[in-house]
Amino acid sequence: MTTTDHIPSPAPQGTPGGPDASAAPITSDACCAATGEHHHGYISDKSRYLARLKRIEGQARGLHRMVDEEKYCIDILTQISALKSALDSVAMGLLDDHLQHCVLDAARSGGDAGEEKLKEASAAIARLVRS
DSSP, rough: TTHHHHHOOOTTTTTTTTTTTTTTTOHHOOOHHHSSSOOGGGGGGGHHHHHHHHHHHHHHHHHHHHHTTTTTTTHHHHHHHHHHHHHHHOOOOOOOOIIIIHHHHHHHHHHHHHHHHHHHHHHHHHHHHHH
């Protein structure tokens, strides 16, 4: 996967924008009440996220090895840049999934839950921008 790859989650059946979008949206709270489980927005792409994180883990081990083997500084910095880009790609995918599912569902339910999810998302975006 390159840094331009994004791990968007297609709207699964039963969620807003999914194949049966005319059905009532399933909020995370409703899902929890019905099944006793909480499903996050990224769940439909969980295996892709895990595979990507495994590759990132390998990149980090490679960086460790490069320093241990005293490789050229610029080569190490290049690999650090690639690792940061890979993490940013995962972060943007997770943020998009969060906005598309958790925040949207909370906003549709109205009340304090929607406002709280928006504040939470704004704070997460601020942290990502600062990093």
